[in-house]
Amino acid sequence: MLIIGIAGGSGSGKSTVVKKIVNRLPKNSVSVIYQDAYYKDNGHLSAEERAKINFDHPSAIEFNLLVKHLDLIREGKTVPMPIYSYLTCARAKETIPVPPREVVIVEGILILANPRMRDRMDIKIFVDADGDDRLMRVIRRDIEERGRSFIDVLEHYEKFVKPMHLQFIEPSKRYADMIMPQGGENHVAIDILSSMIKLTQTARMKDISDPTKAG
Numbered sequence: 001m002l003i004i005g006i007a008g009g010s011g012s013g014k015s016t017v018v019k020k021i022v023n024r025l026p027k028n029s030v031s032v033i034y035q036d037a038y039y040k041d042n043g044h045l046s047a048e049e050r051a052k053i054n055f056d057h058p059s060a061i062e063f064n065l066l067v068k069h070l071d072l073i074r075e076g077k078t079v080p081m082p083i084y085s086y087l088t089c090a091r092a093k094e095t096i097p098v099p100p101r102e103v104v105i106v107e108g109i110l111i112l113a114n115p116r117m118r119d120r121m122d123i124k125i126f127v128d129a130d131g132d133d134r135l136m137r138v139i140r141r142d143i144e145e146r147g148r149s150f151i152d153v154l155e156h157y158e159k160f161v162k163p164m165h166l167q168f169i170e171p172s173k174r175y176a177d178m179i180m181p182q183g184g185e186n187h188v189a190i191d192i193l194s195s196m197i198k199l200t201q202t203a204r205m206k207d208i209s210d211p212t213k214a215g
Contacts, residue, residue, distance in 0.1 A: 001074060002200055003104045003120055007112040007172060008127030009165045010056065011137030013183020017127055018107050020184055024194040031073070031101040035108020037082045038066045043090025050089045056164030058110050063117065066106075070120045073100045086146045103197060112172035122200070125193065126176035127183050
């Protein structure tokens with residue numbers, strides 16, 4: 001099993017990179033775990049209290065559960081990934097089963113900022129993008145998917161997203177094995193990464209089948 005971490009700022013194009021990598025690899029050979037599914041359940045809070053949640057700070061994420069699920073999937077077990085709603089700030093009763101596969105991709109803004117997460121990754125990728133481009137994507141996403149007004153998005157970006165990016169996300173770039181500029185538009189980098197994954201898988205399969213390398 002190969003565990004790949006794909007990090008980067010909000011709106012950097014991480015999800016597009018993940019989709020393009022999945023499309024380049026054999027069908028049903030990849031499972032994806034999303035950091036966003038592991039935000040702490042705050043459905044009990046009032047609307048005013050929920051509006052103050054800093055989703056870009058590491059404390060908002062239940063990393064203990066995410067690390068536990070990575071360990072379980074490495075052991076060959078299917079894990080119940082939570083379903084999280086930004087509108088209610090709560091987890092659904094249902095979960096999404098994520099089976100162990102040859103490649104497991106973990107995607108999220110803060111996954112490289114957590115040392116326990118980094119220790120569990122075989123390949124670490126940081127998707128880099130210009131700040132203005134990220135802001136435009138965040139505006140579009142938050143209005144369309146999270147029901148925020150244009151002004152709300154700008155205020156949220158200024159208060160939470162930008163300072164947390166500078167404090168936690170941008171510095172985590174130093175831990176990446178590969179920095180991928182332009183996100184999903186960087187076809188060359190995506191091709192290189194996909195080829196690297198295939199080569200690593202092939203090498204591991206040869207090691208497993210070679211009795212001289214066993215044990």
